[in-house]
Amino acid sequence: MWDFLCTKRFATEREEFTDQEITFAGYGITDPKHNDYLGLNIQGKAVIIYEGEPVSKRGKYRITGSKEPSSWSQDWRKKVKAAGEQGASVVFMIASDFKTLSGQMRRFMIGPTISLGEQEARSKGPALVIISTAMARDLMGAQVDEIITARKRIDKGKKPQPVVLKAPFELTTRLGVQRINGSNVLGYIEGSDPVLKDELVVVTAHFDHLGKRGEDIYNGANDNGSGTSTVLEIAQAFALAKQKGMGPRRSVLAMLVTGEEKGLLGSEYYVENPVFPLEQTVVNVNVDMVGRIDKKHEDNPDYIYVIGSNRLSTELHLINESMNARYSNLELDYTYNAKDDPNRYYQRSDHYNFAEKGIPAIFFFNGSHEDYHRPTDTIEKIDFDVMARIGRHIFYTTWELANRDQRIQVDVISE
Ligand SMILES: [Zn+2]
Missing domain, CATH: 3.40.630.10 (Zn peptidases)
Incomplete structure (x- = not known):
């Protein structure tokens, strides 16, 4: 059973990352209505975020103010981009239903994509690793309650409170590259x-x-x-x-x-x-x-x-x-x-x-x-x-x- 996945789209120039800590950054959103990165310094650091966005108990999305989610819920790229703008090098994103997600992503994950030149195939932004809740719990260790409390605060519409996880990790991503020549x-x-x-x-x-x-x-x-x-x-x-x-x-x-x-x-x-x-x-x-x-x-x-x-x-x-x-x-x-x-x-x-x-x-x-x-x-x-x-x-x-x-x-x- 898989517990994490990286997508080719977010294969980065850098292949190896290692650090002693991971910063919790809520839902990884930078929106005028809600900013998870306010006051955080994550230059060169890894962040861990939840997929989705803050929702009230009554099912109202805090950003749209309605029952309709904003684009932050669907668009991972937006979150990776936001983390990149803050200087993050790795984004761990917790998927609430990892099993379903990885099933849906399977074809896309294993099929090749073609792009012009090898460098273009690598993104300059942070690496994205989508993780299961089980793996998230492993990373959070004894601090899991702190994170749950911090997330609840966000859902209630309160100011996000930073949590830095003491979670040593090593991440290696390799992109399988096959050269194909074409001619005009x-x-x-x-x-x-x-x-x-x-x-x-x-x-x-x-x-x-x-x-x-x-x-x-x-x-x-x-x-x-x-x-x-x-x-x-x-x-x-x-x-x-x-x-x-x-x-x-x-x-x-x-x-x-x-x-x-x-x-x-x-x-x-x-x-x-x-x-x-x-x-x-x-x-x-x-x-x-x-x-x-x-x-x-x-x-x-x-x-x-x-x-x-x-x-x-x-x-x-x-x-x-x-x-x-x-x-x-x-x-x-x-x-x-x-x-x-x-x-x-x-x-x-x-x-x-x-x-x-x-x-x-x-x-x-x-x-x-x-x-x-x-x-x-x-x-x-x-x-x-x-x-x-x-x-x-x-x-x-x-x-x-x-x-x-x-x-x-x-x-x-x-x-
Ligand atoms: Zn044509």
């Missing part, structure tokens, strides 16, 4: 204009998907075989134009990125380690899922969701609209571009990493469907005529961005 694939078409060729238009699609789970193969035809093929077609069109002496004035980078499904990792890597200067990178055009028709557009399959076009540059938005009016005549659907859209698609594909660096980005997307992230996302469900029309439209917009006299301006202040 870059195709560069140098611009023809002696000056403008230093500027870059980047067209992206992610080429990774979910792989195999058990016997199930996740085909990812729409997500994102469709975007990958579209980018290849666009790259071919640019290369062909160049061959015929009519190449784009600005340079074009067609980039297929990896690790999107694990958290936009390939594009993150690129913007952190750019091959071409980001200051000279004019725009990112991103294609992720094109050629499927969602429910809303069953009657008019010539549509595309456009996301992000006006977030940093009004011009980008207008260029895409004018190319559409001139050549493509698709229905440009901006539903998912709404800032309060609950799907948050703007944050969910590779263009976002460019936008985060202040580079205008436009994202083309056909919307979700019943095969999204399922083995049934297969090729025969793609409407290739529709996909080709969308691909041409993206090409027109990209062509204009690569050829106009002035690079598009960033004129929208982003939040």
Whole structure:
């Protein structure tokens, strides 16, 4: 039977901790209504806290003043962050129902997570150790009554009283790290204009998907075989134009990125380690899922969701609209571009990493469907005529961005 658990999310840079005492810090909350750290000096020390938050006898939460708990009850990160801000190096958090909790956490605990670079995998904050009440009693030893009294005071809404446990402990946390290499694939078409060729238009699609789970193969035809093929077609069109002496004035980078499904990792890597200067990178055009028709557009399959076009540059938005009016005549659907859209698609594909660096980005997307992230996302469900029309439209917009006299301006202040 387990009595404690550490999560990967809170694996710290430091692997070993040892001390002679642990400071009791109530519920580990720093809220204007209730602050467990008031007057405590825990710099470099370990704290022991309860999960949850102070509740009155009548079941009223002291922070919200109602029967509804505050975010301090659900969000461990908030507590770890609060302890970190106070300088704590270790947080022992007592779980009232450790058995259930560890059962729920099991899958998450043993499954791997993928992140970019080993250092990023380690948090700079304190280590979090979730412990059972049995283990908490062991740590408290003869001082258990002191702690229970101190907790009762807090629940009654009185000022927290510090208790320092004489509890020598050693804690060792090791993170099993496996290195996986991934690749972004870059195709560069140098611009023809002696000056403008230093500027870059980047067209992206992610080429990774979910792989195999058990016997199930996740085909990812729409997500994102469709975007990958579209980018290849666009790259071919640019290369062909160049061959015929009519190449784009600005340079074009067609980039297929990896690790999107694990958290936009390939594009993150690129913007952190750019091959071409980001200051000279004019725009990112991103294609992720094109050629499927969602429910809303069953009657008019010539549509595309456009996301992000006006977030940093009004011009980008207008260029895409004018190319559409001139050549493509698709229905440009901006539903998912709404800032309060609950799907948050703007944050969910590779263009976002460019936008985060202040580079205008436009994202083309056909919307979700019943095969999204399922083995049934297969090729025969793609409407290739529709996909080709969308691909041409993206090409027109990209062509204009690569050829106009002035690079598009960033004129929208982003939040
Ligand atoms: Zn995708």
